[in-house]
Amino acid sequence: MTDFADEARSRVARLLRMADTMDARLRARIVDYVASTPDPPLMGPQGIRTRGCPKCRATMWLQPGLWICAVCGRMEDE
Template identity: 75%
Template sequence: MTDFADEARSRTARLLRMANTDDHRLRARIAEYAATTPDPPLMGPRGIHTKGCARCRRTMWLQRELWICSSCGAMEDE
């Protein structure tokens, strides 16, 4: 498979392919996880950094010197 074809797949399809299982319950849990969690941002030169949000307790991603919450949108300086 080409890189282009793999990139065109949905996040759910990629996670299910990586799990490599036929268990219907596990596949349903993986699909639910993919649907209820935000996609991580593109990896920058320093990698992916996360921390907990003080406002809603969800995940914050470090993006260009700013922490941005994936759920409530709160922002903090690095």
């Protein structure tokens, strides 16, 4: 498979492929995980860095010089 075709897959399809299991319970847990967590931003030169949001306890993503919460939108300087 080409890199382009792999990138066109959904996040859940990629994680299920990486898990390489036919266990229905495990596959359902992976689908639930993807549904309950935000998609990460595009990979930047710093890679992907995360931390917990102090307001809602969701995931904050580091953008250039700025932490942004994926759920409540809270922003903090790096």
